[in-house]
Amino acid sequence: MVLFYNVALAKDISAFLSYAAFMTPDKGPYLETYLSVIGNSVTYKKNGNGRYQGAIEVSLLFKQGEEIKAARKYKLLSPEVDDTLTGKANFIDQQRIPLPAGAYDFEIKIADKNSANKPFIGNQKVNIDLTQEKVCISDIEFLESYKKSTSQNMLTKSGYDLVPYVSAFYPENLNKIAFYSELYNIGKVLPAKQKYVIMYYIESFETGVKMTKFSNFSKQPVDNVNILLAEFPIGELPSGNYNLVLEARDQTNQLLVIKKTFFQRKNLKAKLDTADVKSVNVANSFVSKINSKDTLAEYIRCLRPVSSSAEKTFSENQLQGKDLQLMQQYFLNFWVSRNIGNPEKAWDDYHQHVRYVQEKFGNSKIRGYDTDRGRVYLQYGPPDQRSESGLDPTVHPYEIWQYYKLVNKADHFAETNRLFIFYSPHYLGYDFKLIHSTALGEVQDQDWQQRIQTSGVPNKNPADDTPTPTQDDFGNHVNDLLNNPR
Numbered sequence: 001m002v003l004f005y006n007v008a009l010a011k012d013i014s015a016f017l018s019y020a021a022f023m024t025p026d027k028g029p030y031l032e033t034y035l036s037v038i039g040n041s042v043t044y045k046k047n048g049n050g051r052y053q054g055a056i057e058v059s060l061l062f063k064q065g066e067e068i069k070a071a072r073k074y075k076l077l078s079p080e081v082d083d084t085l086t087g088k089a090n091f092i093d094q095q096r097i098p099l100p101a102g103a104y105d106f107e108i109k110i111a112d113k114n115s116a117n118k119p120f121i122g123n124q125k126v127n128i129d130l131t132q133e134k135v136c137i138s139d140i141e142f143l144e145s146y147k148k149s150t151s152q153n154m155l156t157k158s159g160y161d162l163v164p165y166v167s168a169f170y171p172e173n174l175n176k177i178a179f180y181s182e183l184y185n186i187g188k189v190l191p192a193k194q195k196y197v198i199m200y201y202i203e204s205f206e207t208g209v210k211m212t213k214f215s216n217f218s219k220q221p222v223d224n225v226n227i228l229l230a231e232f233p234i235g236e237l238p239s240g241n242y243n244l245v246l247e248a249r250d251q252t253n254q255l256l257v258i259k260k261t262f263f264q265r266k267n268l269k270a271k272l273d274t275a276d277v278k279s280v281n282v283a284n285s286f287v288s289k290i291n292s293k294d295t296l297a298e299y300i301r302c303l304r305p306v307s308s309s310a311e312k313t314f315s316e317n318q319l320q321g322k323d324l325q326l327m328q329q330y331f332l333n334f335w336v337s338r339n340i341g342n343p344e345k346a347w348d349d350y351h352q353h354v355r356y357v358q359e360k361f362g363n364s365k366i367r368g369y370d371t372d373r374g375r376v377y378l379q380y381g382p383p384d385q386r387s388e389s390g391l392d393p394t395v396h397p398y399e400i401w402q403y404y405k406l407v408n409k410a411d412h413f414a415e416t417n418r419l420f421i422f423y424s425p426h427y428l429g430y431d432f433k434l435i436h437s438t439a440l441g442e443v444q445d446q447d448w449q450q451r452i453q454t455s456g457v458p459n460k461n462p463a464d465d466t467p468t469p470t471q472d473d474f475g476n477h478v479n480d481l482l483n484n485p486r
Contacts, residue, residue: 039088240309
């Protein structure tokens with residue numbers, strides 16, 4: 001998967017950062033960083049040419065423990081403009097940094113050289129898993145555009161000029177997703193001159209269900225390095241969270257290696273195909289026995305935590321008339337797409353979890369699957385560790401859920417060591433809201449520790465020698481739960 005997407009926001013600077021790991025056969029792995037700076041967010045000053053120009057200073061630091069493994073510091077200049085009143089173009093930077101395979105702490109610092117504002121500092125963990133010893137795939141680089149190279153420049157790779165698309169979000173005005181990736185060491189498992197297939201397709205992030213209209217393949221000869229430069233039209237891709245998937249398979253369809261990267265799509269015009277749902281035959285299926293519209297409506301509502309955006313839209317807009325047959329067709333189609341061999345068992349297993357979250361997190365006012373904790377439980381399963389704040393009057397009640405391996409219903413793809421932080425802003429036992437998570441596609445708020453504090457500190461009995469909790473005490477307690485969940 002592409003390792004990192006984030007928005008760097010200082011008071012004045014707005015910039016998008018992404019990066020991807022690649023490898024050369026003779027020199028080993030390297031990391032490409034892509035930084036796109038919003039021109040209007042930078043302070044412009046007159047330069048020696050009598051024109052106006054912005055300047056930012058970028059520092060990149062890669063550490064393992066306390067040891068610095070790589071560092072780079074440079075100044076990035078914007079295009080020149082005649083005055084500061086006209087629109088300012090965005091500008092882009094790309095760096096290539098040799099880094100051996102391993103895990104790194106990556107710090108980026110961005111400062112506006114023409115402003116007194118404090119610089120933005122961001123941190124992220126990077127894992128590079130590319131080696132000459134096994135078949136592997138580089139990260140997937142999203143592209144804004146590409147063309148055959150006429151001369152070598154910083155954007156040139158494999159004979160093409162690749163302009164990176166520095167985001168994982170595709171709005172409605174973008175109707176194409178283009179990407180580049182490299183496959184290494186196929187010759188270590190396949191004989192020379194034999195061709196193999198690179199499958200590439202889009203799947204639902206939540207369910208792992210393959211989007212049949214967005215699938216293609218490329219036959220390639222065995223080589224030490226193979227490239228895939230391809231694109232999909234996404235005008236008909238509905239809003240939602242997705243994975244772009246690459247698979248290498250041999251002539252017997254045996255999977256050799258797989259790579260996935262996350263992206264989001266906003267496209268309110270595209271919807272689930274009603275004709276596909278209406279073609280489903282429910283006769284003699286387990287769904288044919290569900291004859292109550294109210295019961296079926298409740299069953300469909302409880303699917304929301306594991307539904308794609310298109311499925312949510314369809315169930316909300318097409319099933320409001322409570323057409324029993326259409327509801328049955330939709331419900332069966334939903335579970336067949338999850339388990340074609342035994343859709344009834346898939347539903348029974350899920351329904352047990354629905355009853356569990358109702359017992360633990362729901363009440364007469366709100367269904368368990370509509371709570372944030374219930375939704376996360378149904379989508380990802382039970383956490384490996386669940387830590388509660390206990391009785392602490394300086395903070396709102398909160399919980400930290402930790403998943404050692406977070407699987408999003410899709411084979412071969414998992415995130416590791418992901419956290420979900422819930423808190424109750426109104427001190428109600430059932431009213432826990434998700435305030436921050438380290439998982440892809442979830443809400444993120446780096447200031448969550450400050451937001452869950454109460455407005456004051458508890459009254460202290462003068463005869464009580466117990467010290468009043470301080471901000472540092474609070475932070476240490478939270479960090480203790482984060483680092484030592486229990």
